[in-house]
Amino acid sequence: MKLGRRNFFGFLGQFPLWSASAAGASGAPAGEDYYDKLGVTKIINAAGTYTNLTASIMPPPVQAAVARAALNPVRLVELQKAAGDYLARKLQCEAAMVTAGAASALTLGTAACVMTANRCSIRDIPAEAAHLKNEVIIQKAHRYGYDEALLCAGIRFVEVETLAGYEAAFGPRTVMAHFYNAAEEGSISREDWIRVAHAHQVPSFNDAAADMPPIANLWNYTKMGFDLVTFSGGKGIRGPQNAGLLLGRKDLIAAAAANNNPYDGVGRGMKVAKEQIVGMVAAVDWLLSQTDEVMEKEFRRRAERIAAHLKDLPGLRTEISVPPVANHVPHLSIRYDQARLKISPRDVMMELRAGKPSIELNPSTGRATGASAGITTDANTIVVGVWMLQPGEDMIVARRLREVLVKSRV
Numbered sequence: 001m002k003l004g005r006r007n008f009f010g011f012l013g014q015f016p017l018w019s020a021s022a023a024g025a026s027g028a029p030a031g032e033d034y035y036d037k038l039g040v041t042k043i044i045n046a047a048g049t050y051t052n053l054t055a056s057i058m059p060p061p062v063q064a065a066v067a068r069a070a071l072n073p074v075r076l077v078e079l080q081k082a083a084g085d086y087l088a089r090k091l092q093c094e095a096a097m098v099t100a101g102a103a104s105a106l107t108l109g110t111a112a113c114v115m116t117a118n119r120c121s122i123r124d125i126p127a128e129a130a131h132l133k134n135e136v137i138i139q140k141a142h143r144y145g146y147d148e149a150l151l152c153a154g155i156r157f158v159e160v161e162t163l164a165g166y167e168a169a170f171g172p173r174t175v176m177a178h179f180y181n182a183a184e185e186g187s188i189s190r191e192d193w194i195r196v197a198h199a200h201q202v203p204s205f206n207d208a209a210a211d212m213p214p215i216a217n218l219w220n221y222t223k224m225g226f227d228l229v230t231f232s233g234g235k236g237i238r239g240p241q242n243a244g245l246l247l248g249r250k251d252l253i254a255a256a257a258a259n260n261n262p263y264d265g266v267g268r269g270m271k272v273a274k275e276q277i278v279g280m281v282a283a284v285d286w287l288l289s290q291t292d293e294v295m296e297k298e299f300r301r302r303a304e305r306i307a308a309h310l311k312d313l314p315g316l317r318t319e320i321s322v323p324p325v326a327n328h329v330p331h332l333s334i335r336y337d338q339a340r341l342k343i344s345p346r347d348v349m350m351e352l353r354a355g356k357p358s359i360e361l362n363p364s365t366g367r368a369t370g371a372s373a374g375i376t377t378d379a380n381t382i383v384v385g386v387w388m389l390q391p392g393e394d395m396i397v398a399r400r401l402r403e404v405l406v407k408s409r410v
Helices: 005-012 020-026 034-038 060-069 076-090 102-118 145-151 163-169 190-199 217-224 250-258 274-288 292-310 345-354 393-406
Strands: 043-046 095-099 135-139 156-160 174-180 204-207 228-232 244-248 317-321 331-335 358-361 381-385
Touching (some): 043 381, 043 393, 060 274, 076 244, 076 250, 076 274, 095 250, 095 274, 102 174, 102 204, 135 163, 145 174, 156 163, 174 190, 244 250, 292 331, 292 393, 345 358, 345 381, 358 381, 358 393, 381 393
Parallel strands (some): 043 358, 135 156, 174 204, 204 228
Antiparallel strands (some): 228 244
């Protein structure tokens, strides 16, 4: 059967979770396996889209677009602008740009707000920022490890805890109000955060890095009124791991671009290669051809197959749950009585990691508090993140879990 380019990508669209191994089916010569050459262990990812596990696997059409982009040089600024214009249309916002991950977007977006508020040069950030308007308001409960990326732009945080405190925090040095979308605490809503910031003519920035699906979140937050929003490219979007999206107001995206590579601003080292840019555009095209319903149904099937393989083990219970914001996909929780299955969830995790094939479970496994927002766990719980599994890997995970648990049975 002959497939034209349009029909070929339409055909791929029927298989939203197609294995990356199918990428070689086009007949193109496979490259040398440098993981094997370098002695790097390949893993089955039953954890999720974690950076230290190299996040997601790009679908075959995205891999193909990246490989094709590598064949020709182009003018970087022209590509960035064309990609940004295209993504803005697709994602229903004023402007967009591809960044070197969500953390890069945080730095560049913050630099844009500092630059716009002060009408300063890109060379003033971060060195002169302390002498300029440089205050960013944030809820105390929204302070998180990633806010170091904002500090790179030379800003100073002003922490608030109540709506009244937020309203009073604005002053002549305020340049931005920052919101961590997946925060599990904090008393000020997104709507109030935007409303108050806009009343003071200050831009609001939402870090929603891991908060897709649902797919509509890619435009929900800009339509809600956030002036800037960032998403990670290598998580649910399934683009290159070292790419991200910065979406929002046209003037702020332009200022962010001015601070970015190839210019000599704070983002000079945050280079986004042509392959990353094209990969993000292709990933958005791929994603918009999918539906939340089809993807969630498949993820639930995987979780159910694993649960069914373990159901007769003594004292073991399973539950499928969906975190409310970040990583909003089905996860499988496996709870059991360690008096009957004499192995801790953390030891199960270590055995699966050390086995062949090596399997990584969700880092919330065996923890009293979740390592991922929205996942309820404890010292007796194994957590399996099923959404980054490739076809057939769910049963490999199921069999290995059963082997490890059965041999601990008393």
